[in-house]
Amino acid sequence: MSLSEIAAVNRQFEDAARKGDLDRLASLYTSDAIALPPDGPVVKGRDAIKQMWGTVAQQLGLKEVQLQTLDFEQAGDTGCEVGEATLALASGTAVAKFVVVWKKIDGQWRLHRDIWNTKGA
């Protein structure tokens, strides 16, 4: 069941974020992944995404991320997740909404497209 496989990768993502392990975080993306963080340019590829997460984590004082899947649809080796991320930051708690397009590569689900924005009040 792909939803449970994706949940398992999301737990790895949370764990890597908590530990500040940028290499592990980046390894959860496909090699040709694209991330679209708010207030910044399009970020292409694992190395650039690793750098982006380092900058974002430092700027926000990111301590912890909790990912919650609201919706998941699969089409073969790709899947589309809609979810919410609760972020523990230096300034307090923030909630973001996200869409992740997943791709199964060599039997493992990886983040292929990752975009988020703020949920607001």
Place this chain on the structure above:
Amino acid sequence: MSLSEIAAVNRQFEDAARKGDLDRLASLYTSDAIALPPDGPVVKGRDAIKQMWGTVAQQLGLKEVQLQTLDFEQAGDTGCEVGEATLALASGTAVAKFVVVWKKIDGQWRLHRDIWNTKGA
């Protein structure tokens, strides 16, 4: 070729936005589409998306949208587009990045998941 089919729907989207035709704009989404506008909650379904666009267009003073596809990957009857939207607003020009997950329904490509954020300086 699906990319040209999607480009055609994007031109319809631009035209509907320019004319403030919210019914037509909403009709370009699937009936169970999910939109994730910045600074707001998750918006589910065509009616709610129509309302959301009415509110967003009014709040921003939206005059025109230009959509540019940066990347498109297809998997059967779904496709994932990464792009940029240039918005003519009452306050000037703004650029947003977006991911749209497309779904082919009854032979027509429709926006199924739609999320965007600001590009920043």
